[in-house]
Amino acid sequence: MEEQPIITEKKDPFAALRYREFRSYLGMRFFFTFAYQMQAVIIGFHIYHLTKDPLALGLIGLCEAIPAISIALYGGYVADKSEKRGLLLKIFSGVFLCSLVMLIATSKQMHTYIPTSYIVPIMYCMVFGVGLARGFFGPATFSLMAQILPKELYPNASTWSSSSWQMASILGPAVGGLIYGFYGITPTYVVIIAFIFVSLVCIFFLKKHQPTFIPKESIVKSLTEGINFVFKSKMMLGAMSLDLFSVFFGGAVALLPVFANDILKVGSEGLGFMRAAASSGAVITMLLMTKFSPMNKPWRNLLIAVVGFATSIICYGLSTSFYLTLFFLFCEGAFDSVSVIIRSTIMQLLTPDQMRGRVSAVNSMFIGSSNEIGAFESGLTAKLMRTVPAVVFGGSMTLGIAAITYFKTKSLLPLTLNDIKPADKIEDQI
Numbered sequence: 001m002e003e004q005p006i007i008t009e010k011k012d013p014f015a016a017l018r019y020r021e022f023r024s025y026l027g028m029r030f031f032f033t034f035a036y037q038m039q040a041v042i043i044g045f046h047i048y049h050l051t052k053d054p055l056a057l058g059l060i061g062l063c064e065a066i067p068a069i070s071i072a073l074y075g076g077y078v079a080d081k082s083e084k085r086g087l088l089l090k091i092f093s094g095v096f097l098c099s100l101v102m103l104i105a106t107s108k109q110m111h112t113y114i115p116t117s118y119i120v121p122i123m124y125c126m127v128f129g130v131g132l133a134r135g136f137f138g139p140a141t142f143s144l145m146a147q148i149l150p151k152e153l154y155p156n157a158s159t160w161s162s163s164s165w166q167m168a169s170i171l172g173p174a175v176g177g178l179i180y181g182f183y184g185i186t187p188t189y190v191v192i193i194a195f196i197f198v199s200l201v202c203i204f205f206l207k208k209h210q211p212t213f214i215p216k217e218s219i220v221k222s223l224t225e226g227i228n229f230v231f232k233s234k235m236m237l238g239a240m241s242l243d244l245f246s247v248f249f250g251g252a253v254a255l256l257p258v259f260a261n262d263i264l265k266v267g268s269e270g271l272g273f274m275r276a277a278a279s280s281g282a283v284i285t286m287l288l289m290t291k292f293s294p295m296n297k298p299w300r301n302l303l304i305a306v307v308g309f310a311t312s313i314i315c316y317g318l319s320t321s322f323y324l325t326l327f328f329l330f331c332e333g334a335f336d337s338v339s340v341i342i343r344s345t346i347m348q349l350l351t352p353d354q355m356r357g358r359v360s361a362v363n364s365m366f367i368g369s370s371n372e373i374g375a376f377e378s379g380l381t382a383k384l385m386r387t388v389p390a391v392v393f394g395g396s397m398t399l400g401i402a403a404i405t406y407f408k409t410k411s412l413l414p415l416t417l418n419d420i421k422p423a424d425k426i427e428d429q430i
Contacts, residue, residue: 013290016157021148024205026164029141032092032199033165035192036130037172039099041275042180042188043127045268046106047120048257054382056120057257063124064131071135073227079139084147084209087140091133092203096196098129103189146348147209154348155295155341162340163286166333169279177272229351235412236350239302239343242405246306249397253278253332258387264322277326281333282340289341298342299412303402305342308335310398317391 260271312332381390
């Protein structure tokens with residue numbers, strides 16, 4: 001058995017950025033995420049404006065999660081066996097078309113031809129289409145990043161990649177809420193489509209990356225191989241499970257339109273700042289983590305981050321002050337960013353190149369759609385027990401999940417970055 005190389009993080013915090021193709025990759029993620037987050041904000045606020053029903057907000061998440069989960073395993077299989085740049089072009093083109101349909105359906109000119117009662121179902125259908133694209137997007141981008149950079153830069157690259165996502169998540173909601181509040185939904189969708197187009201242009205600056213996996217068996221056997229790999233790696237499975245259940249019960253961010261409109265009464269502009277507050281905490285923390293890594297004891301730090309995330313959600317739910325709410329949302333984003341960095345680094349280190357798409361697909365089923373499923377849970381509980389009790393309930397359940405995980409995974413607490421090894425070497429550590 002070959003001795004595993006020691007994984008060390010470069011002291012240079014900009015090490016990954018010195019690769020030109022990685023910068024193009026970040027640009028693609030940034031502009032796409034900017035547009036995606038803008039769209040998420042205005043869809044939620046517009047649908048709540050039309051329906052006045054918190055359950056309608058939960059259904060947005062469900063419409064995106066169902067196709068994303070259903071297609072995820074096949075999306076991972078396709079990502080493993082496909083050329084990555086061409087696949088990303090197809091994915092982004094599909095999202096571009098869905099956004100274009102939403103622009104047309106919500107424009108004032110179309111209200112003459114489309115009854116208002118039809119607008120919400122049309123938007124749900126387009127969200128469903130975006131969910132289908134997401135089932136391919138996650139595995140494709142995850143496997144692409146591993147082909148751009150050497151393995152010793154994965155922790156640094158994961159930090160910059162997540163920071164890019166979070167920065168876009170700051171600007172997207174804020175810009176989306178402001179444009180929607182001052183100019184209306186049509187100009188907002190024009191900006192969204194423009195940024196999706198820019199992300200498409202960034203893809204052309206990527207090299208063609210041929211697949212490292214050539215399927216020699218049936219698709220069912222190939223997919224089963226990816227599932228078995230994840231379940232064999234107890235550290236990876238534990239991280240995915242912790243995130244799934246904590247975000248499922250802690251998906252209270254979906255109820256922000258209710259807080260903005262009915263409780264804090266700050267309108268769509270305030271909603272944009274509330275969405276941006278969580279992302280501000282995340283991106284500032286992630287930039288700090290390029291210098292001060294949380295990977296010295298990753299499992300311990302992951303549990304601490306989840307506890308902080310849950311506590312921030314409870315405080316946000318109980319707050320009646322707009323500025324205090326912004327502070328708690330900032331803290332929620334900061335703690336969440338730590339867990340994102342740790343989980344993404346663990347996945348990159350544990351996954352062999354030929355299985356990255358399929359493993360990422362399993363991850364998408366656990367984590368990628370947990371936000372949408374959590375949004376549905378939050379909307380449903382808000383419908384049943386009102387908004388504030390629903391948020392407090394979700395945060396409390398997340399604390400409970402963290403406590404259970406702590407007692408079941410005590411043996412992982414002292415592990416360092418160099419102790420993280422492939423699945424067959426960590427089986428006995430839990």
